[in-house]
Amino acid sequence: MTDPLILFDLLLALSIVALAVTVMAVRDLFAAIVLFIIFGLFSALAWVRLSAPDVALAEAAIGTGVTGALLLKTLHHVRHVTGTLNRQVALSLTPAVPVPMPVIWVNAAFCGLITLGLAMALLGAPQAGPGFDALVAEAMPQSGVEHPVTAVLLNFRAYDTLMEVVVLLAAVIAVWQIERGLSDAPAPALGEVFQGFARLTLPAIIVVGTYLLWKGAEAPGGAFQGGAVLAAVGLLLLLSRLYVPQPSHRPVARWAFVLGTGAFAAVALLVTGGGRVAFQYPLEHAKTLILLIEALVTISIAVTLAALFHGREPVALRIEGGRDDA
């Protein structure tokens, strides 16, 4: 007797491939983004079926929710704010200017190289080996937490995780620098119904985000998932205009951006000494330190993602041709 869910799995796998092809093929950019969001949701479902709830949560919250919102915001931005893409082209009512052939070839070459690299990594990996399960299980008592994924992310390979937080910090710095000269264009107002929706859901999102963070020590969840869910609070506040960024809020935002990276790096360096190297937390304080890092990183991730969605650094209205830094 085969697994009765095999039919569901096959359909799911086929849908994911079909969605991926459709995202590339569809001309309307808005449709492409919506299809990409559905693709993400189906991928999250696939991770659930593969018994990887941590990846599923990350895929649903970051890969689908936040990324989808960022893509939609970008589309609005290039259509209405910078005017780089006009509405006729975006709706493919008139054909876009054809992409130059060299650009296509360079893109194709890079995509080919990445595919080749992935194929080599996949074929070079030991077939159906035990992986690192046994090693991780053996080292779990030294990690200070009960959930293997959190132990790997925040302890065994904490350096990689620190770099992931740095990437987010770099992204928000780049966005604030690049968008300096653009006109201040807030996200479109969504009206009173959306405000009511935001008021009803905000408390629940805060509870869920905090729960994901707290639960991460012993069950699927953690800083990135919790941070992404909490970033949704920022998105709802921005979209419903319940919060309007002010120039005077910039210092707070800057502190929030560097809080996670700073605290993570500081803890990593402060635990050295007495024969320990960086990131080697003393066992009796490991859980406290990991939860402290996760909590601060969560705040940073949430604020950074919300700031990325808002895009432009909030600045005071300036006189045309005047100095930028008011």
Added chain:
Amino acid sequence: MLGLFAAALIGFGTVFFIAGTLGLLRFPDIFCRLHALTKADGLGLALIALGVALMAGTWAEVLRIALIWFFVALASATSGHLIAAHARQTMQEVGGADD
């Protein structure tokens, strides 16, 4: 007996989902499609949630199912409204451009 009743509710809910999907595929314009989707899915989900709640072991599970139903219904109604409002606004803009 309870299981049978739950199965009937879930089956009935699925019928609403199929009807909603048919509406999405067959109805002429965006407003009719939204009407079909939001109404049918709202009721369909409520019936399925009720059916699953009957089979739930503890009250905590029932509460969670109720919460899921509440937030999905809320999000579905809000996004339906937003899509309709946006479609109407775009139509007016495009109509104005044609004059």
